[in-house]
Amino acid sequence: MQHVDQLIHARWVIPVEPAGDVLPAHTLVVRDGRIAAVLPTVVAERDYAAPRVVHLPRHALLPGFVNAHTHAAMSLFRGLADDLPLQTWLEAHIWPAEARWADREFVRDGTRLAVAEMLLGGTTCFNDMYFFPDEVAAVASEAGIRAVVGMIVIGFPSAWARDTREYFANGQAVHDRYRGHPLIRTAFAPHAPYTVDDDALRLIAVRAEELDVPVHMHVHETAREVADAVAATGERPLARLARLGLLSHRLLAVHMTALEPDEIGLIARTGVSVAHCPESNLKLASGFCPLGALAVAGVNCALGTDGAASNNDLDMLGEMRTAALLAKAVAGDPCAVPAHAALAMATLHGARALGLDHETGSLAVGKHADCIAIDLGALRAQPVYDPISQIVYAGHRDQITDVWVAGRRVVDERRLTSLDEQHLLATAARWRTRIQPD
Amino acid sequence: MQHVDQLIHARWVIPVEPAGDVLPAHTLVVRDGRIAAVLPTVVAERDYAAPRVVHLPRHALLPGFVNAHTHAAMSLFRGLADDLPLQTWLEAHIWPAEARWADREFVRDGTRLAVAEMLLGGTTCFNDMYFFPDEVAAVASEAGIRAVVGMIVIGFPSAWARDTREYFANGQAVHDRYRGHPLIRTAFAPHAPYTVDDDALRLIAVRAEELDVPVHMHVHETAREVADAVAATGERPLARLARLGLLSHRLLAVHMTALEPDEIGLIARTGVSVAHCPESNLKLASGFCPLGALAVAGVNCALGTDGAASNNDLDMLGEMRTAALLAKAVAGDPCAVPAHAALAMATLHGARALGLDHETGSLAVGKHADCIAIDLGALRAQPVYDPISQIVYAGHRDQITDVWVAGRRVVDERRLTSLDEQHLLATAARWRTRIQPD
Numbered sequence: 001m002q003h004v005d006q007l008i009h010a011r012w013v014i015p016v017e018p019a020g021d022v023l024p025a026h027t028l029v030v031r032d033g034r035i036a037a038v039l040p041t042v043v044a045e046r047d048y049a050a051p052r053v054v055h056l057p058r059h060a061l062l063p064g065f066v067n068a069h070t071h072a073a074m075s076l077f078r079g080l081a082d083d084l085p086l087q088t089w090l091e092a093h094i095w096p097a098e099a100r101w102a103d104r105e106f107v108r109d110g111t112r113l114a115v116a117e118m119l120l121g122g123t124t125c126f127n128d129m130y131f132f133p134d135e136v137a138a139v140a141s142e143a144g145i146r147a148v149v150g151m152i153v154i155g156f157p158s159a160w161a162r163d164t165r166e167y168f169a170n171g172q173a174v175h176d177r178y179r180g181h182p183l184i185r186t187a188f189a190p191h192a193p194y195t196v197d198d199d200a201l202r203l204i205a206v207r208a209e210e211l212d213v214p215v216h217m218h219v220h221e222t223a224r225e226v227a228d229a230v231a232a233t234g235e236r237p238l239a240r241l242a243r244l245g246l247l248s249h250r251l252l253a254v255h256m257t258a259l260e261p262d263e264i265g266l267i268a269r270t271g272v273s274v275a276h277c278p279e280s281n282l283k284l285a286s287g288f289c290p291l292g293a294l295a296v297a298g299v300n301c302a303l304g305t306d307g308a309a310s311n312n313d314l315d316m317l318g319e320m321r322t323a324a325l326l327a328k329a330v331a332g333d334p335c336a337v338p339a340h341a342a343l344a345m346a347t348l349h350g351a352r353a354l355g356l357d358h359e360t361g362s363l364a365v366g367k368h369a370d371c372i373a374i375d376l377g378a379l380r381a382q383p384v385y386d387p388i389s390q391i392v393y394a395g396h397r398d399q400i401t402d403v404w405v406a407g408r409r410v411v412d413e414r415r416l417t418s419l420d421e422q423h424l425l426a427t428a429a430r431w432r433t434r435i436q437p438d
Numbered sequence: 439m440q441h442v443d444q445l446i447h448a449r450w451v452i453p454v455e456p457a458g459d460v461l462p463a464h465t466l467v468v469r470d471g472r473i474a475a476v477l478p479t480v481v482a483e484r485d486y487a488a489p490r491v492v493h494l495p496r497h498a499l500l501p502g503f504v505n506a507h508t509h510a511a512m513s514l515f516r517g518l519a520d521d522l523p524l525q526t527w528l529e530a531h532i533w534p535a536e537a538r539w540a541d542r543e544f545v546r547d548g549t550r551l552a553v554a555e556m557l558l559g560g561t562t563c564f565n566d567m568y569f570f571p572d573e574v575a576a577v578a579s580e581a582g583i584r585a586v587v588g589m590i591v592i593g594f595p596s597a598w599a600r601d602t603r604e605y606f607a608n609g610q611a612v613h614d615r616y617r618g619h620p621l622i623r624t625a626f627a628p629h630a631p632y633t634v635d636d637d638a639l640r641l642i643a644v645r646a647e648e649l650d651v652p653v654h655m656h657v658h659e660t661a662r663e664v665a666d667a668v669a670a671t672g673e674r675p676l677a678r679l680a681r682l683g684l685l686s687h688r689l690l691a692v693h694m695t696a697l698e699p700d701e702i703g704l705i706a707r708t709g710v711s712v713a714h715c716p717e718s719n720l721k722l723a724s725g726f727c728p729l730g731a732l733a734v735a736g737v738n739c740a741l742g743t744d745g746a747a748s749n750n751d752l753d754m755l756g757e758m759r760t761a762a763l764l765a766k767a768v769a770g771d772p773c774a775v776p777a778h779a780a781l782a783m784a785t786l787h788g789a790r791a792l793g794l795d796h797e798t799g800s801l802a803v804g805k806h807a808d809c810i811a812i813d814l815g816a817l818r819a820q821p822v823y824d825p826i827s828q829i830v831y832a833g834h835r836d837q838i839t840d841v842w843v844a845g846r847r848v849v850d851e852r853r854l855t856s857l858d859e860q861h862l863l864a865t866a867a868r869w870r871t872r873i874q875p876d
C-alpha cells in the first residue's frame with residue numbers, strides 16, 4: 001500500500017494522450033501536486049491510500065483547458081459595446097474606455113473576475129496579454145490558476161508604460177520577479193505587426209531566446225490588416241515577421257484568418273503555433289481561420305477565447321465546440337477537426353504552444369495534476385454513447401463540477417475555494433456604475 | 439384593485455415587441471393563461487392582486503424560445519454517430535438506426551427526453567418533423583409545451599406509414615384529433631424536395647390551404663442537393679416548389695444554405711419563412727445560410743436546433759448565439775443580425791413562421807403567457823451594461839430558472855413540474871443499452 005495525497009475516482013478518465021482514449025472506471029493518483037499514476041479504480045483502491053479521496057460516479061475527468069489567448073481584465077467591458085463596425089468599436093469605444101479606465105486597480109479587479117469565470121468553466125491555465133501583467137500574475141497566484149502573463153509591447157503610451165523602452169523594462173521586471181514561481185510564466189506579447197516597429201520586434205526575437213519564453217502576438221487578424229500592410233510596405237505581415245526572425249516554435253500567432261496556402265506551409269515548417277479564437281473572429285467579422293487545413297499541415301493549433309469585450313465570455317468548453325463545428329463548415333468536410341482533436345487543441349496543444357506541454361495539458365504521469373470533472377449525468381446529456389463526443393458537441397460549462405490546479409481543488413462542487421464570489425460581485429457592480437452610470 | 443391569476447415581477451422585462459425594448463422593474467400580469475398587462479412594478483403592486491406572485495430580482499423576463507425546426511425523438515441518437523461524411527452518417531448510421539428503432543415507443547420516449555431538455559432551456563414552443571406525430575402531440579400535451587407536430591410525408595415506408603396515401607391519411611387523423619387543442623397545432627411536413635414527388639407536393643399545397651396550416655420542409659440544405667436536382671431534372675428545387683405552388687407565407691423552408699440572389703428576392707416576395715439551423719449546418723458542413731442578407735431582404739427568419747443527432751443539443755439560447763455570431767462572419771459585417779434581431783428570430787419570428795404570432799412569441803397583451811426568466815446575477819454574467827446583449831452574447835441556458843407556457847409554470851427554479859426527471863433518466867439509460875450494448 002502506497003501513501004499518496006489524493007485519489008480521484010472517475011466514471012471515465014480522458015487523458016488526451018493517447019488521443020481519443022477513454023478509460024472507464026479509472027483513478028488519478030496525486031502526489032506532491034503531480035500525477036503519480038492513472039490506473040483502474042479497482043487497482044488504485046488495492047494499492048494506494050490517501051487522506052483525500054474524491055468520487056466522481058457520473059463524471060469524466062480530463063485535463064483542464066488551456067486558454068491560449070485572452071485579455072482577462074477586459075471582462076469589466078463585457079457587453080459595453082456590441083454590434084458595431086470594427087473601427088468604431090475600437091476607436092470610439094474600446095480604446096477610449098481603456099485610456100479612461102485601464103489602470104492598476106482595473107486590471108486587478110477585471111482579472112480577478114475573469115479568473116473566477118475561467119476556473120468555474122474548467123480553465124486551469126491562461127495566456128494573457130494586457131497592461132499591468134504584474135497584477136495579472138499576482139491575481140493568478142492568489143487564485144491558484146496557472147498563467148502565462150504577457151510582457152506587452154505596443155507602440156503607444158499607456159498607464160503601464162510610456163514608450164517602448166519602458167514596456168521592455170517593465171516586462172523584464174515582471175519576468176525577473178516571477179522566475180521560478182510554481183504557477184506563473186511570462187511571454188513576450190508584442191501587440192500586433194501594425195502596432196510594433198521592426199526594432200522592437202528584432203529585440204523581442206533575441207530576448208525571447210535569452211529568456212527562453214514564448215512570443216504571443218495577434219497576426220493576420222483580418223484581411224484588411226494584411227491589405228493595409230501590403231499597401232503601405234509591399235510586404236505581408238507574416239513575411240515581415242519571417243524577415244525579422246520571429247517565425248519559430250516560440251511564436252504563438254493569434255487569429256490567423258487571412259492565410260495563403262504557402263503561408264500555411266511556412267508556419268508548419270517553422271513550428272509556429274496558432275491560437276484560434278473562433279467566437280471573437282465571428283463576432284467581429286474578422287474572417288475564417290482555416291483550422292482544418294492548419295491541422296492537416298501539422299501546425300500546432302490551440303484555442304483561445306479572446307477578451308470578454310469581443311466574445312463575450314471566457315468559456316473554453318463553448319469555444320472548443322464552436323471551433324469543432326466551424327472548422328467543418330470552413331473545410332467543407334464534416335470529418336474536419338473531430339471531437340478528440342478539438343479536445344486536444346483546447347488542452348494539450350495550448351500547453352505546447354506555451355512551452356508547457358511537459359508540465360500540463362494531459363493526464364500523463366509526472367505532469368501537474370491540472371484537471372477537471374465534467375458531470376455527464378444531467379438529463380440533457382443523455383444518452384452517453386461516446387463521452388468525448390458528448391463533451392465536445394453537447395457539453396456545457398455548467399456541467400463542470402470540480403477543478404484542480406497542481407493538485408489543489410480550486411473549484412469544489414461548483415464553488416470557488418480561492419476567491420470570494422460575493423466580493424467579486426460587489427466589485428463588478430461598482431465598476432459597472434463607474435464606467436456607465438445609470 | 440383588480441384580481442388576476444399571477445404577477446411576475448422582474449428586474450427587466452424584454453417584450454421583443456417593440457424591438458430592442460428593455461423595461462426595468464416591470465411586471466407581467468397574467469389572467470386565464472394570457473398576458474393581461476405589462477407595466478411598471480410599482481403600478482402593478484398598486485393596481486393588481488393575485489394568489490401567485492413571483493419575484494425575479496436579478497432576472498430578465500422574456501418570451502419563451504420558439505424552436506422552429508427539430509426532430510425531437512432523435513435525442514435518443516444524440517452522439518451515436520459524429521465526425522462522419524454526410525452520406526455515411528445518413529446511410530450507414532442514422533437511417534439504419536431509424537429503421538431498427540424508430541417505433542412508437544421510441545418516439546414517445548425520445549420526444550419526452552427532448553421536451554424536458556427544451557423546457558429546461560427555455561423553449562416554450564417547438565416545430566417537429568418525425569414519425570408518429572400523434573405521440574409527439576401526446577407528449578407535448580402532457581408536458582405542457584406548445585407544439586406544432588408534423589404531418590410527415592416522405593417517399594419511403596416507415597413504421598408510421600407504408601406509402602404516400604397512408605402518410606396523408608395518418609397525418610390527417612392527427613390533425614383532426616387535435617383540432618382546437620389549446621397547445622397542439624399541426625403542419626404538413628414533406629421531408630425534402632428529393633424525397634417527395636410532384637403529386638404529393640401539389641396535394642400538400644392544396645390541403646395546407648384547406649386546413650389552414652403551415653408547410654414545414656427541408657429546402658436547399660446543401661449545394662449538392664441543388665446540383666443533384668439540376669443534374670437530374672434541369673430545375674433547382676426552389677424553382678420546382680414555385681412551379682408546384684408551394685412558395686407562400688405558409689412555407690417554412692429549413693436550412694436554405696444554397697441560395698442565389700434572385701432566390702432570396704423570390705422568397706422575400708412570396709412571404710416564405712426560413713428556419714435557420716446554424717449548428718447543424720456547421721456540424722454537417724452543409725454550407726452557410728446567408729442570414730444577414732435574408733434579414734435585409736425582409737425574409738422572416740426563424741431559428742431551429744435541428745435534431746440532437748446533428749447538433750447535438752436542443753439549446754435555443756446557444757443556437758441564437760451561434761446564429762448571431764455566424765451571421766456577422768458570413769456577411770463580413772459585425773453589425774449584421776444585432777443582438778435584438780437575433781432574439782426576435784428566436785422568439786417572435788419563429789411564432790410568425792408557424793402562424794402563431796398572434797398567440798405567442800412576444801410579451802404583448804392578449805397573447806399567451808409563454809415566458810422565461812433568465813438570471814443575470816451570476817458572476818460570469820457581470821457586469822451587465824445591456825441585458826439583451828448579455829443574454830445573446832454571454833448567456834447560457836443554465837441561467838434560465840423559470841418557464842411558463844400559457845401561464846403554467848412548467849419549470850420552477852430549474853425543476854420540471856410536468857415531467858419526472860428520474861423516470862426520464864432511467865428511460866434514456868435503457869435505450870442507451872438497447873441501441874448500443876456495452
